[in-house]
Amino acid sequence: MNQPWQYFVICCLAFLCYSVTINGNFVFDDTEAIVKNKDILPTTSLINMFRNDFWGNDIKLNASHKSYRPLTVLTFRLDYFLGSGLNSVQFHVTNTLLYCILCCLSLPLYQVILEKNLDAHYAFLSSILFTLHPLHTETVAGLVGRADILSAILFVFGLLLYSKALKQKFLLYFSLSIIAIGTAVFCKETAITGFGVCGVFDFLTKKPLKNRKSLKLYCYRIGCLIGFLIIIMYYRLKVMNFERPIFAIGDNPTAFSSNTWTKILTFNYIYFLNFILLLWPHWLCFDWSMGCIPLIEKYCDGRIILVITFWIFIIYSCYKLFYKVYSEKLKNIKHILMGVCLLILPFLPASNIFFKVGFVIAERILLLPSLGHCLLIIIGFYKIQNHFKSIRKQILIYLWFLYILFAIRTFQRNTEWLNEEKLFTSALNVCPLNAKAMNNLANLLREENEFLEAASLLKKAVEIRPNFAAAWMNLGIVLSNLNETVEAENCYLTAIRHRKRYPDCYYNLGNLYLDLNRYEEALKSWEMAVSFKPTHKAAWSNMLVLLNTLERFDEAIKYSTIALIHNPNVASLYFNTANTLGKLKKFNEAKAHFLKAIELDPNNALYYSNLGVLYHQWNRLLDAEKMYKKALELNSKMEGTAVNLKKLRMKMNILNEN
Numbered sequence: 001m002n003q004p005w006q007y008f009v010i011c012c013l014a015f016l017c018y019s020v021t022i023n024g025n026f027v028f029d030d031t032e033a034i035v036k037n038k039d040i041l042p043t044t045s046l047i048n049m050f051r052n053d054f055w056g057n058d059i060k061l062n063a064s065h066k067s068y069r070p071l072t073v074l075t076f077r078l079d080y081f082l083g084s085g086l087n088s089v090q091f092h093v094t095n096t097l098l099y100c101i102l103c104c105l106s107l108p109l110y111q112v113i114l115e116k117n118l119d120a121h122y123a124f125l126s127s128i129l130f131t132l133h134p135l136h137t138e139t140v141a142g143l144v145g146r147a148d149i150l151s152a153i154l155f156v157f158g159l160l161l162y163s164k165a166l167k168q169k170f171l172l173y174f175s176l177s178i179i180a181i182g183t184a185v186f187c188k189e190t191a192i193t194g195f196g197v198c199g200v201f202d203f204l205t206k207k208p209l210k211n212r213k214s215l216k217l218y219c220y221r222i223g224c225l226i227g228f229l230i231i232i233m234y235y236r237l238k239v240m241n242f243e244r245p246i247f248a249i250g251d252n253p254t255a256f257s258s259n260t261w262t263k264i265l266t267f268n269y270i271y272f273l274n275f276i277l278l279l280w281p282h283w284l285c286f287d288w289s290m291g292c293i294p295l296i297e298k299y300c301d302g303r304i305i306l307v308i309t310f311w312i313f314i315i316y317s318c319y320k321l322f323y324k325v326y327s328e329k330l331k332n333i334k335h336i337l338m339g340v341c342l343l344i345l346p347f348l349p350a351s352n353i354f355f356k357v358g359f360v361i362a363e364r365i366l367l368l369p370s371l372g373h374c375l376l377i378i379i380g381f382y383k384i385q386n387h388f389k390s391i392r393k394q395i396l397i398y399l400w401f402l403y404i405l406f407a408i409r410t411f412q413r414n415t416e417w418l419n420e421e422k423l424f425t426s427a428l429n430v431c432p433l434n435a436k437a438m439n440n441l442a443n444l445l446r447e448e449n450e451f452l453e454a455a456s457l458l459k460k461a462v463e464i465r466p467n468f469a470a471a472w473m474n475l476g477i478v479l480s481n482l483n484e485t486v487e488a489e490n491c492y493l494t495a496i497r498h499r500k501r502y503p504d505c506y507y508n509l510g511n512l513y514l515d516l517n518r519y520e521e522a523l524k525s526w527e528m529a530v531s532f533k534p535t536h537k538a539a540w541s542n543m544l545v546l547l548n549t550l551e552r553f554d555e556a557i558k559y560s561t562i563a564l565i566h567n568p569n570v571a572s573l574y575f576n577t578a579n580t581l582g583k584l585k586k587f588n589e590a591k592a593h594f595l596k597a598i599e600l601d602p603n604n605a606l607y608y609s610n611l612g613v614l615y616h617q618w619n620r621l622l623d624a625e626k627m628y629k630k631a632l633e634l635n636s637k638m639e640g641t642a643v644n645l646k647k648l649r650m651k652m653n654i655l656n657e658n
Contacts, residue, residue, distance in 0.1 A: 006107060006124050006127075007104050007107065009128075010100075010103050010104055010106075010107060010124075010127050010128065010131055011100045011103070011104055013103075013128065013131050013132060013407070014096075014099055014100040014103045014131045015096060015100055017131075017132065017407055017410045017411055017414070018095075018096045018099060018140050018141070018410075018414060019096065020411060020414045020415060020418070021092050021095070021096060021140060021141040021414050021417060021418070022089055022092045022093055022096060023089070023092075023418065024088060024092055024141060024417055024418045024419070025088055025418065025419050025420070026086070026088050026091075026143065027142065027417060027419065027420045027423055028142065028144075028286055028287075028420065028423065028440070029142065029144045030142065030143045030144055032055050032056075033054060033055055033056075033076075033143070033144045034076055034086070034091065034143055034144075035086060036056070037055060037056035037073070037076070038056055039052055039056045039073050039077070040056075040073060040076040040077045040079075040080045041077075041080065042077070042080070042081060046074075049070040049073045049074060049077070050070045053065060053066060053067050053068060054067040054068070054069045054072065054073065054144075054147070055067070056073075059239060059240050059241075060240070060241045060243075062243075062246055063246070064240075064245065065245045065247075065358060066240040066243070066244070066245040067189070067245075068186070068189070068236060068239050068240065069147045069186065069187055069188055069189075070186055071150065071183065071186045071187045072146055072147040072150055072187050072188065075094065075146060075150065076091070076143075076146075079091045079094050088143075091143050092141075092143070094146070095140050095141075095143060095145070095146055095149065096140060098146065098149045098150065098153065099136070099139070099140045099149055101153055102149055102152050102153050102156065103127060103130060103131040104127075105153060105156045105157060105160070106126070106127045106130045106131070106156065106371060106374075107123060107124065107127040108160055109156050109159060109160060109371070110122075110123035110124075110126045110127055110375060111123040112159075112160065112163045113334075113335050113338045113339070113375065114126075114335050114375075118335065118379070118382055122378055122379075122382055125378050125381075125399065126374050126375050126377075126378040127374075128403060129374040129377060129378060129402075129403065129406070130370060130371060130374040132403055132406040132407050132410055133281065133370055133374065133406060133410070134281040134284065134406055134409040134410045134413050135277055135278060135281040135284070135363055135366055135367075135370055136367060136370070136410070137284065137363075137410055137413040137414050137417060138284070138286065138362075138363040138364045138417070139363070139364040139367050140414075141413075141414050141417030141418075142286070142364070142417060144364075145364045145367075147187055147188040148188055148190075148364045148365070148367045148368075149367070150184070150187035150188070151184040151185070151187040151188035151190065151191035151368075152184075152191075152367050152368055152371075153184075154180045154181065154183050154184030154187060154191065155180075155181060155184045155191045155194045155197075155346075155368060156371070157180045158176075158177045158178075158179075158180030158181035158184065158194050158198070159177070159194065159197060159198060159201065161173050161174075161176045161177035161180055162174065162177040162198045162201065162202070163201065163205070165177060166202065166205055166206060174221075174224070177198065178224075178225075178228050181194035181195060181198070182228065182232055185232055185236065189236065189349065190346055190349045190350070190365060190368065191368075192229065192232065192233065192236075192349070193345045193346045193348060193349065193368075195225045195226070195228065195229040196345045197341055197342060197345050197346070198225060199222050199225055200337070200338070200341045200345070201338060201341075202218060202221055202222070203218065204334045204337055204338060205334070206218060244355065244356075245358065247356060247357075247358040249467075250289055250290050250435075250436070250465065250467075250468065251289055251358045251359060251360075252289065252352070252356060252357060252358060252359060252360055253289075253295060253360070254266040254267055254270065254293075254295060254352070254360070255352055255356040255357075257295060259297070262295050262296060262297050265296040265301075265303075265304060265307060266293070266295050266296045267351075267352055268307045268310070268311070269293070269296055269303050269306065269307050270293065270360060270361060271310070271351070272306055272307055272310040273293070273361060274347070274361060274366060275310065277361070277363065277366065278366060278369065278370060278373045279373075281406075281409065282409070283430045284363060284413055284426075284430065285361075285363075285426075285427045285430040285431050285434070285437075286417075286423050286424075286426075286427050286437075287359075287427065287434065287436050287437065288359065288360040288361035288362075288431065288434075289359060289360050289434075289436055290434055290435040290436040290437075290464075290465055290468070291431070291433040291434060291435050291464050291465055292360060292361075292430075292431035292433065292434045293360055293361070294433075321333070321336065321337070321340070324336075335375070335379060336376070336379060338372075338375070339372045339373075339375040339376040339379060340372065340376070341372065342368070342369065342371045342372025342375065343369050343371075343372030343373050343376065344369070344372070346368035346369050346371075346372075347365070347366070347368075347369045349365075350362065350365045381395060381396075381399055420440065420444055421441070421444055424437045424440045424441040424444065425441065428441070433464050435461040435462075435464045435465040435468050435471060436461075438457045438458065438460055438461040438464075438471070439457075439458065439461050439468070439470060439471045439474060441457055442454040442455075442457040442458045442461070442471075442474060442478070443474060445457070446474070446477065446478055446481070449481075451478050451481050451482050452482070454474075454478045455475065455478045455479060455482065458471050458474055458475040458478060459475065462475060467498045468498075469495040469496075469498040469499035469502060469505070470495070472491050472492070472494045472495035472498065472505075473491070473492060473495040473502070473504065473505040473508060475488075475491045476488045476489070476490075476491035476492040476495065476505075476508060476509075476512070477508055479491060480508075480511075480512050480515070485512060485515070485516060488512055489509070489512060492505055492508060492509040492512065493509075496509075501532045502532070503528075503529040503530070503532040503533035503536050503539065504529070504536075506525045506526065506528040506529035506532070506539070507525070507526060507529040507536060507538060507539045507542075509525045510522045510523070510524075510525030510526040510529065510539065510542060511542070513525060514542070514546065519546060519550065522542075522546060523543060523546065523547075526539040526540075526542055526543045527543070530543070530563070530566075534566035534567075535566055535567055537563075537567050537570045537572065537573060540559070540560075540563040540567065540570075540573055541572050541573060541576055543556075543559055543563075544556050544559060544560055544563070544573070544576040544577065544580065545576055547559065547580075548576065548579060548580050548583070551583075553580050553583060553584050556576075556577075556580045557577070557580060557581070557584075560573065560576065560577040560580065564577070569600060570600070571596075571597040571598075571600035571601035571604065571607070572597070572601075574593045574594070574596045574597035574600065575593070575594065575597040575604075575606075575607055575610070577593045578590045578591075578592075578593035578594040578597060578610070578611075578614070579610060581593060582610075582613070582614045582617070587614060587617075587618045590614055591611070591614060591615075594607060594610065594611040594614060595611070598611070603634060604634075605630075605631040605632075605634035605635035605638060605641075606631070606638075608627045608628075608630045608631035608634065609627065609628065609631035609638060609640070609641040609644075611627045612624045612625075612626075612627030612628040612631060612641070612644065612645075613644065615627060616644065616648055621648060621651065621652055621655075624648055625645065625648055625649070625652070628641055628644055628645040628648065629645070632645065
């Protein structure tokens, strides 16, 4: 029987541990998934969410990671509305509240699994352990982890509904469970394993092998589960055009290894690390790629002993489990088998067994497996208590001590997620060879004009990973700021050598050539940038501005026409085109482009000011005055506009006198 106070305690623990995250910023992947994602804006059509991937890119593009989570993006959009924009507090509050809901749902789930096996309070103890587990910090404190929380909520809800379907009103509750799990898949793909968990739960609960009728009904239910699984998988694959995502070697080096034994040993070592993170989540890192876990390439590598020990433990545990299956009634170990099922099945999509994934270790994908892990830990405590009955109270004290340790670690880890500097610094404490963390931290230092420190970190990053193109490019940017232009150029060219199609690097190389007055090379670099990425608005804008400055107006018009085809809603491109048309005395066309730029960006004072200049040259003096005044209303510090307005009024006074 559920006790309201238990839900209250669980909810309070979850909120207290994660309340510190409410004041956190947008960090790491949040920038791409939320801050730069146009799909969360109210001005973007809702249909776009169902066409694009999680990051706001067309899911059918080769560059897309093929992550399809439209319902998660919808919640981001709702947060944007409720918070009146990109208010990080609103986003973090939602994440925290959703986590509280998940933790509360874990209680009835554990009660259903432990029914008739353990006392009801063991379900409560399991829920507390799940709530306090430090491994969940990335999921809650990192806003992109909402996909995992939402899918987990619906996953658990679907399993609870399925358990009800096996007792009463099968058709109703079965349909609702399918809807819940199907919806979970559109929050995050890993929830598709919910169909498998339901099938295992059905087998362990209904014991279909006892007679022919039970087996027939079980096959019918499993057939329905498999049918809906196939339908959802087909739709999911169709959305991504039946294409696999393309990952870089740095994202998952093991998957790209040509040596089979290296793959097998390293992947098994990664499984071991995942197990350790569940068991003792002390070493937590926002990203485990880029040198964090070196490949096991030699048979004398000491980590092989850990892999062998890990598998001896797994095999021994399986032996003991199967021995119990044959020696005891299935109902007596149903809860253990369900714990194992919840631990293993949701992890399979991330295991690299069926397909490559774009990460080495991702703490947030262990959210669902931790449901099974926490259950097994509490079952273990129960077994120990029964075995050592004379010290039952002491064993319970150890469990509460574990709760306290987990709560402290969770709170402490949450403080590291408050901003990127803390997050990246903490990563280097765990993975000193993490080139990505060095690169990210260096970018922060660069933004703070700490160029020497940034250069030092980036040099170390490319030393660790010589083919790290992004680090080479960022090193080039830093060296440019230090006026080390020759070295900066070499860095850009090295980055391009490692990544042939690198529009951002060509863009920055063009900027370097512009600073060195090497205009033709600058134009060629920007041309390369837009050839690889036609939507690179900054490269287009720089091309148009430079051509305008060089008075190569015909070329500027030619390029602006192409640029606007690929970027029909970029205000700066209309603005630059309008400036060129104005110099060609094509006033009507220039006016149309200025007005379009203002329509797209109505608060940009410069656009009004330049339209005022156009009207001024056109002798439409009243219109010019109106535009100058509007520009100064938006930005009173525009001295040039103020001077132009003064000249305009002098001219108007002279005309009035005449």
